[in-house]
Amino acid sequence: MTITVALVGNGGIGTQDHQNSMYRPAFERHPGFQVVGSVDEAEVLSIALPLAERGKAVADAIRAGKHVLADKPLAATLAEALEIERLAAEHRVVVVPAHHQRFGAALRSATAAVRAGRVGLPWNVQCDFVVAGGDPAPTGELVNFGLYPVDVVRALLGLEVRRVHATGSPDLVTLLLDHDHGVTSTIVCGRVPALRDLPPGGLAVHRYRISGSHGVLAVDARKPALQVRTTNTNGPVWTGPGTVDALLDVVAAGVASGRAAIGPHDAVQAQRVIEAAQRSIEAGQPVETGE
Structure with missing residues (x-):
């Protein structure tokens, strides 16, 4: 059909x-x-x-x-x-x-592994989501990029965020998130100046470290990909279907x-975290997500 x-x-x-x-x-x-x-x-x-x-x-x-x-x-x-x-x-x-970032091959495998108990009971996730070069977002990069790693962490853990402490600048933000059951996550998200080996606006770093009671899982979400250089372009190319x-x-x-597999509720929950992060930056202290 x-x-x-x-x-x-x-x-x-x-x-x-x-x-x-x-x-x-x-x-x-x-x-x-x-x-x-x-x-x-x-x-x-x-x-x-x-x-x-x-x-x-x-x-x-x-x-x-x-x-x-x-x-x-x-x-x-x-x-x-x-x-x-x-x-x-x-x-x-x-x-x-x-x-779409949650549907990368490495992250889908990681989500399945966490849900299957491969690291035991997860207690912390650390994430870096950093883009290099390109046009800065007039809204700030928290609104532009923040929902991607927030959504991925929710997918990995299956746990909602209850409290947010955010700090940083319009270009680069750090989010400290408290989830249900005492689980925490830390996300660094934003944009840095252009890098030689990346196209403008390309992902410089997109990685996760998931710590649990029985192990640690490290994920490079830019993989699987090849670094391809031509006369006109230079950057990673997915080796299979992209996100x-x-x-x-x-x-x-x-x-x-x-x-x-993903719907408006996921967008609602991500938006809830982003707006809480905005309030936290303004107040200079942690805030509840208000759910």
Whole structure:
């Protein structure tokens, strides 16, 4: 079965155009999707509008009975994300936020290992998610990138965040997170100046160290990949399907079954942490997530 998809918008945070740089190429090469020119013809809408417009567009698509792939963040505010979650349940459509980093091969293997008890009872996760070069986000990199590692840590542990202590600058932020059952995590996230061996905006570091009662698991989430140098480009290239390709597999399976492996609740919980981190930076102290 081929699923029809229409592309809505080509904006994002700052100069981003994830629609044309990420989603369009992935849809065009995926055997389960056909890109069409009309929203009325489409079963799925790929929405990548500027952040201020995105939440309303996603809500309108849900009311029209469309399944949605939404660029990250799903919405500009927690209130908007909660309304989208409510609407998706009411209208019984699939809404997949583009938290594609959790679907990298190394992270999927790590998640399975943690859930299988390979490190015993996890007690701490340390993460570095750092991009080199590219255009700084006008929102600050916490809003731009922070949800990626927050979402991955939630997927690894299966535990919600209850308290956040955040510190740093618009470019680089450290998050100290308290999860259920006394588990903690530390995330360093942001952007540093350009590096010679990376394309602008490329991931310089994306790694996790998961400590448990019976062992430690170290994960380089940029793998498996090859470093490829040509006359025009220099950077890592996935050796298999990339994270966005895996995300579209999730969308296709969700449309077929009525339930996706990731949904608006995941976006709500990530947004809850990001907004708590913003409050923590302003207050200079830890804050509750407020759930």
